[in-house]
Amino acid sequence: MLFIKAKKKKEQSVVVDTKQPPFQSRIKSSSGFYYDDRKREKKIQKSLNGIVYEDPEIQNKKRLLILKSREEKARFREKLKKQELLSSKQPSSYTPTFWLDPSAKFFLTADSNERVKRGDSVLVSKSPEEGVYPALVGDINYEDNDKIVVVERYYSPEQTLGGRRSFHGNKELIATDHLESISSRSIQRKCFVHSFFTYTRLKHVGPYDYFSRFHYMIGGGWLTPDPVDVFCKCLMPFNPDQFMLKCQDCKERYHPACINMTDDEAKQIDSFKCDECRSLDVNQASSSADPDIVMLNPFTSCPFMVHISTLIYHACFWCKCS
Known part of the structure; x- marks a missing residue:
């Protein structure tokens, strides 16, 4: 390994490894420790990006802890004093600069003051005529002192061409490819759109809990289902809002109407087959009542001997062992 030593500057020597790229050069102090300025800058920037939306006082304290030299801390304190003077001159509706940081990828809702990020489900109200509708948050962009949010709308079953069917639940939503760009101020609050598996295992279903298992293509007007299980004789998907009987042997579910029963009669049954x-x-x-059939199937009590018993039966059909 070859090393090229540069001129000494105040008890420091720059050591460059020729086998590494130039940006990975390291500075060696007199105490023998290596410091990578680029890694230190990335660490500071990463720490600052992670606290963009914290309380400004906490943010400033963390920044002071990160800065090492006295000159940097003094410059930062002067910058804080200028920001305080500017903020004191602004009206009460002034939005601070840390709130409008383009690098930030979340915002607070208008009504409930909840933190929303990409991938969350929200309730949107653009105008009183359009009402409130659920949507999935996509990209968050900064434009004209506002957060522009790209959302993917959820449809109710009535908004599709097929309409609501018997297997659609009361809290079921359908994901679509309908994209919109809206202001973050039109988002009221967060909601929770679960998968069908998660929704059926919720202990308590709140007013803002929904589920989705289909995707609707607006251009074609058809549903693109995930692998959906069908049940009962009617071969329809499961509706969590409808009562169904479960067979204790095969675990298949049946609608009471499909087996000529009412819901009240089905609820009184303890065990169903x-x-x-x-x-x-x-x-x-x-x-089991026919002895000849029992004789033709030896070793049926042991599941590991089924195959062996079949071979014994074909080879020794005259044997009467059980």
Whole structure:
């Protein structure tokens, strides 16, 4: 490894590793420690980006802790004094500069004062005529002293061409490819759009809890479903707002109306078996009563010997072991 030594400057020598790129040069102090100025700058910038929207007093204290030299701290204190003078001259509706930082990727809602970032679901109210609708937050941009948010709207089942069907839940939303650019001031509050699996396992469903399992293509007017399980004889997706009976053997779910029952009658049943499982039970009971059928299936009590027992039966059909 080759090293090129530069001229000494106040007990410091610059050591450059020729095998590394030039920007990875390191400064070696008299005490023998290496300091990477570029890494230090990145660390300061990363720390500042992470506290952009904190309380200004906390932000300034952290900045002072990061700065090492007295000159940098003195310059920063002078800058703070100028900002205080400027902010005191501004009206009460003045938005501070740290709120409008273009690098920041979140904002606060107008009504509930909640923190919203990319990927959150929100309730939007652009005008009283249009009403309130849910949307998914995408990109957040800075334009003319305002946050411009690109959102992806959620539709209710009634807004699609197919309309609401029997398997649609009361809190079901449909994701779409309908994009809009709105002001952050038109966003009222956050809401929570869960997956279908998460929604069905919620202990308490709040007023702002929804679920989505389909995607609607506006240009074609059709739904693009995820892999959706179907249930019952009608082969329809599961509706979490409808009561369904669950078979204790095959775990299949059935609508009471599809098996000629009412909801009140179905709720009184403690254990339910579907017609197919009941017919299997009858066939098993009839086969166990016939001794010849028992003789033809040896070692059925042990699941690991099923294959071996089949081979023994074909090789020794005269054997009557059980």
